[in-house]
Amino acid sequence: MSALYSGNQTSAMEFLLLGFHKIKQGKSFFLIFFLTVYTMCFLGNSLILTVAMLNQSLHTPMYFFLSNLSFLDICYLSVTVPKMAADILQVQPPSISFTGCAAQMYFLISLAGAEGFLLASMALDRYIAICRPLIYSMLMNKWTCLQLASVSWTCGFLNASLHTPLTFRLSFCRSNRINHFYCDMPPLLSITCSDISINQAVIYTTGIFVGFSPFLFILASYTFILHAILSNRQTGQHHKAISTCASHLTVVVLFYCSGLFTYFRPTSSYSLEKDQLVGVLYNTLTPTLNPLIYSLRNKEVKMAMRKLIRGRTFGI
Numbered sequence: 001m002s003a004l005y006s007g008n009q010t011s012a013m014e015f016l017l018l019g020f021h022k023i024k025q026g027k028s029f030f031l032i033f034f035l036t037v038y039t040m041c042f043l044g045n046s047l048i049l050t051v052a053m054l055n056q057s058l059h060t061p062m063y064f065f066l067s068n069l070s071f072l073d074i075c076y077l078s079v080t081v082p083k084m085a086a087d088i089l090q091v092q093p094p095s096i097s098f099t100g101c102a103a104q105m106y107f108l109i110s111l112a113g114a115e116g117f118l119l120a121s122m123a124l125d126r127y128i129a130i131c132r133p134l135i136y137s138m139l140m141n142k143w144t145c146l147q148l149a150s151v152s153w154t155c156g157f158l159n160a161s162l163h164t165p166l167t168f169r170l171s172f173c174r175s176n177r178i179n180h181f182y183c184d185m186p187p188l189l190s191i192t193c194s195d196i197s198i199n200q201a202v203i204y205t206t207g208i209f210v211g212f213s214p215f216l217f218i219l220a221s222y223t224f225i226l227h228a229i230l231s232n233r234q235t236g237q238h239h240k241a242i243s244t245c246a247s248h249l250t251v252v253v254l255f256y257c258s259g260l261f262t263y264f265r266p267t268s269s270y271s272l273e274k275d276q277l278v279g280v281l282y283n284t285l286t287p288t289l290n291p292l293i294y295s296l297r298n299k300e301v302k303m304a305m306r307k308l309i310r311g312r313t314f315g316i
Contacts, residue, residue, distance in 0.1 A: 015101050015172075016093040019181035020084070027088050034085040037284045041077045044291030045070035048301070055304040061140040062129075065122045066294055068149050072118065073287035076111040079104055080182045080283050087181070098168070101183035106164040108184060108283075112259065113210045114156030115286075119252055120214035121148040123221040126248065131228045159210050166202060170194040182283070215256050222249060247293045255286045 020027065048070045052063045083104075087094035096104070128136050167185055170192040180187040185203070189196050222245055229242055 014095050014097050014176065015183065016095050016177045017087060017181060017183075018093055018177050018179050020088050020090075021093040022179075031085055031088045034081050034088075034284070037288050038077055038081045038085070041284075041288045041291075042074055044288070045074045047305070048291050048294075051301060051304045055307065058300065058304055061125050061145045062122070064145050065118060065125060065149065068152070069115065069118050069122070069290060069294070072111055072115055073290050075107070076115070077284065077287045079107045079111065084181050093177070096183060101178075101188075102164055102168045104183045105167065105185065105188070106160045108160075108182070109163055110157040110160035112156070113159040114153045115255065116210060116214040116259075117152035117155050118149070119248070119255065120217050120221075121152055122248060123218040123252075124148070126245070127221040127225055130225050155210065159206055162202065162206065163199075166199050170196070170199075181280070211256070211259065215252070218249075218252050251286060251290060251293055254289070258286075 020030065023030070049067055052058045052067045052070075083094075083096070125140055128139050132139070163185060167188055170189075171194045172188075172191055173193040175191045178187045178191065185199075189199060225245055226242075229245075
């Protein structure tokens with residue numbers, strides 16, 4: 001039974017996810033894609049966590065935040081990709097319970113919010129390291145890093161704790177069919193018969209703090225970093241610094257552009273056809289690319305990996 005009736009109102013007890021049901025061809029490609037992406041994300045981020053934990057030379061603020069980001073990315077992909085891969089194989093539209101839908105949306109929002117603040121913390125770390133190197137060790141100590149990481153995770157979960165109850169207090173009497181691959185705010189708001197003006201106001205209000213504030217902070221940080229790099233070419237380190245900044249900004253642009261497109265536009269403009277690609281990119285591309293962009297092409301990480309493999313192989 002998919003709905004509970006009360007008078008003229010209908011409240012959904014489960015939802016049907018129509019994303020893959022509407023795709024008639026190429027399902028095997030999506031299955032292979034999701035399995036490949038999840039495997040790459042899990043192995044890449046797990047490798048970073050292991051190397052950063054076991055190698056003493058990587059016990060620095062930069063790799064502390066990278067470890068947090070790696071753990072977050074594994075969790076983020078685990079919220080949606082396994083179920084999406086299973087849904088592809090179903091002939092009928094796959095379903096998700098009301099509670100399961102709420103839980104999926106809660107963790108999506110919380111992890112996405114935490115990632116934004118973690119990226120801002122990493123920008124702060126790079127700013128102090130490049131622009132204020134003499135006081136770096138004093139400012140970015142262990143206690144400061146723990147505080148920044150704790151605030152990042154807390155803000156993400158507080159944001160989700162606000163949006164999830166506001167969304168699931170609504171009546172879904174219009175339909176229980178979600179035109180998407182997973183449960184998220186825009187497709188859910190598009191099928192409710194309740195007034196969503198409060199929801200939209202909260203989305204835009206919290207978006208300033210959770211979305212735009214970290215984004216503007218990151219842009220400001222890297223503006224100062226770029227100025228410092230270009231003003232001090234004698235160090236011989238500016239090429240490496242520019243490469244690091246470019247890598248970070250690549251992730252930031254991918255993450256925020258897809259996020260802004262998903263959440264900061266009228267619900268009436270939502271459609272599966274328009275958002276299909278953005279939804280997949282938002283949930284899979286950034287978590288999968290993070291290990292490659294941040295760490296696996298980093299000389300320090302490569303050296304640490306070689307030492308770890310050599311030590312495990314030869315017992316040194």
